[in-house]
Amino acid sequence: MHIQDAVASRHSVRAFLPTPVDGDTIRRVLTEAARAPSGGNLQPWHIDVVTGDALQALKARVQARIASGEPEASDYDIYPPALRAPWRDRRFQVGEAMYARLGVPREDKAERRRWFARNFDFFGAPVGLFCSVDRTMGPPQWSDLGMYLQTVMLLLRGEGLDSCAQECWAIYPKTVGAALGLPEERMLFCGMSIGLRDPAHPLSQFESDRAPPAEWLRFHGA
Numbered sequence: 276m277h278i279q280d281a282v283a284s285r286h287s288v289r290a291f292l293p294t295p296v297d298g299d300t301i302r303r304v305l306t307e308a309a310r311a312p313s314g315g316n317l318q319p320w321h322i323d324v325v326t327g328d329a330l331q332a333l334k335a336r337v338q339a340r341i342a343s344g345e346p347e348a349s350d351y352d353i354y355p356p357a358l359r360a361p362w363r364d365r366r367f368q369v370g371e372a373m374y375a376r377l378g379v380p381r382e383d384k385a386e387r388r389r390w391f392a393r394n395f396d397f398f399g400a401p402v403g404l405f406c407s408v409d410r411t412m413g414p415p416q417w418s419d420l421g422m423y424l425q426t427v428m429l430l431l432r433g434e435g436l437d438s439c440a441q442e443c444w445a446i447y448p449k450t451v452g453a454a455l456g457l458p459e460e461r462m463l464f465c466g467m468s469i470g471l472r473d474p475a476h477p478l479s480q481f482e483s484d485r486a487p488p489a490e491w492l493r494f495h496g497a
Contacts, residue, residue: 321406324404333454353442
């Protein structure tokens with residue numbers, strides 16, 4: 276797949292087929308993605324992949340924690356506490372557009388909560404990925420994680436696979452950390468669903484809008 280096609284066709288897929296994914300393909304993609312840049316070549320990412328029985332056990336563990344009503348808290352702010360326009364508006368708009376595609380009105384809070392809970396089933400994907408980072412790392416190294424993960428998602432498109440990066444997993448750092456055996460000095464950053472999109476699902480072709488370049492792009496001296 277041409278790189279431009281991979282970029283254009285990558286979006287956060289929230290409905291997957293149960294079709295198994297070849298483990299060698301995933302290992303190759305994750306290894307090749309390590310060519311992503313990182314400041315000082317620190318390569319700060321740590322990746323855990325879960326499939327099969329291990330995936331089912333992890334999902335059951337998290338579902339039990341959710342059902343218990345005992346909350347956890349992420350080790351970082353997923354969004355700024357006082358998110359303001361235009362970023363607050365973009366977040367609101369993508370949520371409303373997604374629920375509109377699903378036919379779930381704003382007042383149906385229960386159904387929205389049920390849909391959000393599908394995050395913790397990896398939207399039915401056969402492969403789950405978790406990214407963690409040493410707690411001593413700072414914002415520059417966190418940006419390195421993003422470059423690695425974006426490279427992973429583009430390479431997955433080259434293999435005909437889809438993905439959904441999910442920071443929501445970070446709200447259960449203790450449960451996920453215990454399931455994966457993460458050392459105490461490691462902070463959970465995000466999860467990712469990987470597999471083949473379900474073409475029959477209403478969200479199969481859902482793509483979020485992008486702000487026009489006039490809002491964020493400037494050229495100097497050109």
